[in-house]
Amino acid sequence: MNLIDTPISQKLSFRQSVDAMVDRAAPYVSAPPGLIEEIKACDSVIKIQFPVRMDNSEYRVFTGWRATHSAHRQPVKGGIRYASAVDQDEVEALAALMTYKCALVNVPFGGSKGGLKIAPRQHSVNELERITRRFARELIQHGYLSPSGNVPAPDMGTGEREMAWIADTYRQMHPHDINYLGAVTGKPVSAGGIRGRTEATGRGVMYALREFFRHPEDVKQAGLNGTLAGKRIVIQGFGNVGYYAAKFLAEDDAIIIAVIERDGAIINHEGLDIDDLAAHFHATRSLKHYPGGAYQTDGAACLEMECDILIPAALENQITAENAHRIQAPLIVEAANGPVTFEADNLLREKGKLVLPDFFVNSGGVTVSYFEWIKNLQHMRFGRMQRRLDEYRAEGIVQALEEMTGKPVPQHLKQRITQDADELAMVRSGLDDTMRLAYQEISETFHRHPDIQDFRTAALVVSLNKIVDTHLQMGT
């Protein structure tokens, strides 16, 4: 079914909204009849209900889902979300976004996503561990979790701790699988994780924006000019993605003028001190009473503030047909998954706003997950073989230059030549390269097709072309 022409009064679900975006891109993709429908369809989804004993001995039944959207490449990949509002439609929509995300950034995985209906803050750590291990066991037993088939990662409400429990559960059930660490990514570094994964999504947002500002014609298209330095940014969401994006963008001299959270927003037109705000937020779990800015209870209203860049980094469904016409920012950078609905996307385009789409902007997480998975399969940290070799060579170059010229190499140049390529430096370089290349492909497609009006459609065309190619090469 083509959803593009659905009347605005008939609200699309998250899943339908993602599908409608694909429908809009489909005419620019050359594919045999029916193949785009095949790609859009969610391959399979499992709903699991399982009991867990609470600390007070009571039994509680939990409901979780894992959707495999497209297994055109394997393993399929995507996070596990813990939230009380999770449902099947959301998990399927997020799984679909993972398919388009992986294809866009050349991560050779299909798309998947999991969700557990739970309010994690209402449980003790012991309960959370029992619930997570039980959910993992169910997923493993039903064939929805393994290093070669389906590899989860953190998402909203989950993090390193949950991933370590999942990896350990998989290891217990498959004691002879030498690649057990590759069953899940986003693990603590001491438990087989990779340096730089925690902040990867936020860092990717910064790399995405840096690359955007290297394209003056695109910057102009958004009605902006210059570089990232001095741009006034509003960020919605101060969780893992929002915090790191804010921090790295501020380090690049952008000015974070507002941070919006569940319970309100904090505003400072001179620019917020992100680490100071984070310390307050972690201590009090609220932005309220932060002395470095003005507090406003109506957080959602701040999405409509005058600024250069708006970064929704919280939940889906934040910019809708209801508030889209009030958005003032000329550039909207989707760090969350699905923050702009299909209807709102159309309204923003009509108003000349430029939206950098979620499955590009937040792809840093899965990109570094891919590096982690490779590290797990190769059983060796990146750089272990060549790090010292590079160092000796670099020292040799410096020595040769000094002997030949009779002058010392200036310290700042020496530092660049002998820069240490440890695992973190490699992860950052791989992430930066990935974000740059993906942006270039999107921008090139946008400019090549005069009929394509927005970057989301251009990005979907890039992804769909790659997925179609894989299908055609593979046959059915």
Ligand code: GLU
């Ligand atoms: N949950 C993250 C996302 O939405 C990361 C997925 C992964 O690393 O597999 O992209």
